[in-house]
Amino acid sequence: MHIPDNYLSLSTCAVMGAAMAPVWAASAKKIKSEITKEEMPRLGIGAAFSFLVMMINVPLPGGTSGHAVGGALLAVLIGPYAACISITATLLIQALFFGDGGILSFGANAFNMAFILPFTGYFFYKFIKDRAKTEKGGYFAAIAGSYIGINAAALRAATEFGVQPLLFRSARGRPLYCPYPLSVSIPAMVIPHLLLLGAVEAFFTAAAYSYVKKVSPGMIYAGGKQKIKAVYGLLAALILLSPLGLLAAGTAWGEWDGAEIKSMLGYIPEGIGKGISLKAMMPDYSVPGLSGAAGYILSAAAGASILVIIFKLLGLIVKKNAVKADD
Amino acid sequence: MTDVMPDWLKAEENYTPQSDKDAFIDKSIMSLIKIIGGARTANTGERGVNTELKTACTFILLVLISASGSTAFILAAGAYLLCVLSLMRAQEILSILRGSFTASLFTLILLLPALNVSFMTAIKVFLSVTAAGILARSAKWHSVTVALHRFFIPDMFIFILDTALRYIFILSEYASGLFYALRLRSVGRNKGKYSSLSGVAGTVFLKSGEMADEMRSAMECRGFTGEYRVYGKLRFGAADVIYAAANLTLILSFIYLERV
Numbered sequence: 373m374h375i376p377d378n379y380l381s382l383s384t385c386a387v388m389g390a391a392m393a394p395v396w397a398a399s400a401k402k403i404k405s406e407i408t409k410e411e412m413p414r415l416g417i418g419a420a421f422s423f424l425v426m427m428i429n430v431p432l433p434g435g436t437s438g439h440a441v442g443g444a445l446l447a448v449l450i451g452p453y454a455a456c457i458s459i460t461a462t463l464l465i466q467a468l469f470f471g472d473g474g475i476l477s478f479g480a481n482a483f484n485m486a487f488i489l490p491f492t493g494y495f496f497y498k499f500i501k502d503r504a505k506t507e508k509g510g511y512f513a514a515i516a517g518s519y520i521g522i523n524a525a526a527l528r529a530a531t532e533f534g535v536q537p538l539l540f541r542s543a544r545g546r547p548l549y550c551p552y553p554l555s556v557s558i559p560a561m562v563i564p565h566l567l568l569l570g571a572v573e574a575f576f577t578a579a580a581y582s583y584v585k586k587v588s589p590g591m592i593y594a595g596g597k598q599k600i601k602a603v604y605g606l607l608a609a610l611i612l613l614s615p616l617g618l619l620a621a622g623t624a625w626g627e628w629d630g631a632e633i634k635s636m637l638g639y640i641p642e643g644i645g646k647g648i649s650l651k652a653m654m655p656d657y658s659v660p661g662l663s664g665a666a667g668y669i670l671s672a673a674a675g676a677s678i679l680v681i682i683f684k685l686l687g688l689i690v691k692k693n694a695v696k697a698d699d
Numbered sequence: 700m701t702d703v704m705p706d707w708l709k710a711e712e713n714y715t716p717q718s719d720k721d722a723f724i725d726k727s728i729m730s731l732i733k734i735i736g737g738a739r740t741a742n743t744g745e746r747g748v749n750t751e752l753k754t755a756c757t758f759i760l761l762v763l764i765s766a767s768g769s770t771a772f773i774l775a776a777g778a779y780l781l782c783v784l785s786l787m788r789a790q791e792i793l794s795i796l797r798g799s800f801t802a803s804l805f806t807l808i809l810l811l812p813a814l815n816v817s818f819m820t821a822i823k824v825f826l827s828v829t830a831a832g833i834l835a836r837s838a839k840w841h842s843v844t845v846a847l848h849r850f851f852i853p854d855m856f857i858f859i860l861d862t863a864l865r866y867i868f869i870l871s872e873y874a875s876g877l878f879y880a881l882r883l884r885s886v887g888r889n890k891g892k893y894s895s896l897s898g899v900a901g902t903v904f905l906k907s908g909e910m911a912d913e914m915r916s917a918m919e920c921r922g923f924t925g926e927y928r929v930y931g932k933l934r935f936g937a938a939d940v941i942y943a944a945a946n947l948t949l950i951l952s953f954i955y956l957e958r959v
Binding site for chain 2: 662671677
């Protein structure tokens, strides 16, 4: 679901970035007023979790691949506003260091995965949970919320892809950016999510929700005990599992490089062929000179650590603000 | 009764001291307090992995980082250090990263004409300073001394290092006391304040000589012959095994990647 650079027109990227700005502002404000410095590392762990889950790609019929996001789970565990900021940080690290998702299309990716997914997911989670107050109800709400959330995000991404050929064409009538119209992009992205990836997201959500509930219930209910070590253990396990993502050989829908798109269409759309291309430090989670699996583990460890460190350091700022508020 | 009190005592006092600038005293006091504070926080460490192992691995890592010519190894070392860093406290992370960013920025500026080399060197400097920072903030000084002794570093060297570290702390406290005294006594405009600075430095120097003599006598009285002895056995827990395994992997990957 990571839209690469040059698949969306510059104007689309600008609109999506502008649409995301008030969401970021509102989330940052909410976090400043509601999250204490002790809770800040949780956002980092959440971001690291989402980063690792996104690395585990699942092969899809038709030769493409996809991944879960963990957005609804984060919204359930740390609240939708905090989830929005966590996933935004994750997407930024992915774009800057690993070339997963574009720099220009960062706003669009954030809109789909950091806004639509956690907020839709959380809305349905809350809606169901308020009506079914049993323990099973909580699980069902988390599963349903995550399934609906990721499908909403996929639909949103498909729409962004699909409007490109309608709006932007060269003088010869060829599409400039993403070549597929809505009639292709929506089924291509939504059907796999409805059938398979939604279930994968729901599985990750249910598994992590029950693990956290068992070992560190303080992360779900106020006052419960919190075992941060166990949660770090979960992250370490996910880092070691990340090479599973290599089993999915296909490229995700809408994330092809120039050569792939040429073999499919017979030409490279102008915007994609001549657009910007930034070289990431570890492109596609690989390290030159290392095997794919080793590169994946290194990338996973580095990315997750960076996110935990960023949010720990942000915790220092929150602490300073709290002191100012006391004065 | 009224005759007993002299007139000057009955007169109302009207003395407003002239304003004076003492920014340099404040600055000196602040920098000394920083050293003392730094020494105090640096001593809160000692968690998890045993210090001998940590010291040895850090030294090996520093050598490997500077010797390495492969980008993959540098990235691997970076990922490893980030993992270790992410487990530390926020305040520690901040002070370590502040040091490493400053050092690597400085390197980058110095080596700017050779852009290709400078970027890699700056990253290497960043990693080395981070590795050293992690060791300094997660190990107590006295256990680093123990570790150095186990690695057959000459006792004379350990003695100098140990004493120097301790006395930086004690003498800074002494010097900051002198600065406070200078500020308290400078009522109104004190023109001779700058010349007192050399007095502060001189007193601290004399005091350090005196303290050194006192310490030598005290240690001789307690039977210290200039030879360090380590009590207690090496302990080795689960954390140590994980730490050693991670470092061994790094060393092996260095050998593998440099051969390719």
